Amino acid sequence: MKTIKILIYEPSEIIFTGIKNVLKQIWGKNIEIYELSDYSSLTPIFLKYQPDILLLDLSLIRTGEVKKSRKQHACKHIALQHSIDHSMILNEFDEVISIFDSSERIKSKISKLMNLHQKGLPEEALSIREQEVLVEIVNGLTNKEIAEKLNLSIHTVTTHRRNISTKLQIHSIAGLTIYAISNQLINVKN
């Protein structure tokens, strides 16, 4: 099983210790837990540990902050909710964990999220077809040309293209070129 890395921003020591123990009980050695003590140092800490999940104390997060963080930190964002309220800000998160949730519930929420995560972003896991399409994109072919060359419909090419961008989180051709070279999908001499 893959290790889950989680970075928690929860200033209350009691709650932090509690959630840490619950997570340890569920995953044991398969979870690495890091604490963020100061929100302003999120970026360097994120870079250091590269967590899969950011668990943030909802009461300390302002509107728009998660949206912003999402742009900078490619990972799942979960709200840690201390009281029952239906704040709009919840929409910005991938999931909400309440301190009243049972450990079963927490387990199912995080597992679901992590599976989705793997399904949505299997790095290196482009299908053979997608790799072929990627190579042609990098070679500068248009959708129509790719469709003709690989004997596909334009519609299928567009779908492959979209899936490639979602999987790799790269949207520009220049970016895809870097990916193709570093994964040796294209022959350098071409």
Next chain:
Amino acid sequence: MSDLITSNYKMLFAMTRIGIPLGFGDKTIDEVCRENNIDVTTFLVIVAFLLDDVNYKTIDYKILSLKEILNYLKNSHDYFLNFRLPNIREKLYNVVNQYKNEISNELSKAIIFYFDEYVAEVRKHMEYEDKMVFPYINSLIKNAKKLDYNIDIFIRQHNHVEERMTEFKNIIIKYYPAKSTNEINSVLFDIFACEEDLFSHIDIEDKLLVPVVQTLEKKLKSK
């Protein structure tokens, strides 16, 4: 004033861009601003944006100084285009050219190409503002109404150049096959900082410059 800066190193950006020299001893923010002919309210609002600590309800767009905001934005353009981005490029160039073999040669070319393309986009974005938007605002300040432009055009066209910076960072972190070295971390830290700085720059344009100009446009129209 010195408390503000020592507690927040980002404030050094604000000082340079607004045009306040260092060496102000123990003077207060108000005193330093007065001495340098800077509108203190505008200065504080810009500081709030940089610290990402803005309370929109309390901003009175009517009393802010457009001159100061423009000056700040112009100087930040200059900073990004002529200092920050070239500086990152140089570091990046040194990092990606460390390894010598055929694949890494091509890879470094692709990375530098990507970066240059990005910088060109930022340059286009900023030069458009320097050449079209800022002169228009200047003429508004001088009370001469120019009919061929208004700030709504800017709102429609204002694209977000920081998004590609985020993509670039992801590419380097996830797909660049290199040992994690101090050099590459240093570039990444620069990119993170620059990205954050671009976020607040664009925030200031969208959420400060635009409403102040809109307020002025309305006032001129009603005359």
